[in-house]
Amino acid sequence: MTSTTLMSDTALLDAAREVAHRAYVPYSHFPVGAALIDGEGHLVTGCNVENAAYGETICAERNAITTMVAQYGAQRISAIAVIGLKAAPCWPCGACRQVLREFQCERVIVEGPDGEPLSLPFEKILPYSFGPEALDEE
Numbered sequence: 001m002t003s004t005t006l007m008s009d010t011a012l013l014d015a016a017r018e019v020a021h022r023a024y025v026p027y028s029h030f031p032v033g034a035a036l037i038d039g040e041g042h043l044v045t046g047c048n049v050e051n052a053a054y055g056e057t058i059c060a061e062r063n064a065i066t067t068m069v070a071q072y073g074a075q076r077i078s079a080i081a082v083i084g085l086k087a088a089p090c091w092p093c094g095a096c097r098q099v100l101r102e103f104q105c106e107r108v109i110v111e112g113p114d115g116e117p118l119s120l121p122f123e124k125i126l127p128y129s130f131g132p133e134a135l136d137e138e
């Protein structure tokens with residue numbers, strides 16, 4: 001799915017909800033979808049994909065991010081929307097927050113308890129974070 005137009009937070013959540021229905025979740029029965037807009041305006045989606053070896057499970061957010069890199073070579077994320085079909089809000093887990101940080105994610109959108117989009121700047125969900133610039137040699 002490709003788009004170079006700006007999307008509303010509601011439309012981004014709708015894209016996340018759509019892909020969540022394709023989640024492979026035979027163990028947790030907890031489908032999650034993520035939809036991101038990369039730095040060039042591409043829309044990329046991902047769902048969680050579980051595995052019988054539980055540790056090999058990949059979250060919806062990281063699935064979308066790896067797809068973004070593979071499809072577009074993008075290295076920035078303007079915004080990501082996350083939907084859990086059985087929980088609202090459904091915030092990214094710690095591992096996904098770190099991976100979002102790698103790609104300078106600017107904003108995270110979840111569905112609030114009232115069904116309305118809830119948007120936060122990324123620094124609010126991962127303050128004092130470790131990132132690539134920490135490895136820069138001076």
Ligand SMILES: [Zn+2]
Nearest residue numbers: 059092093096
């Ligand atoms: Zn995660």
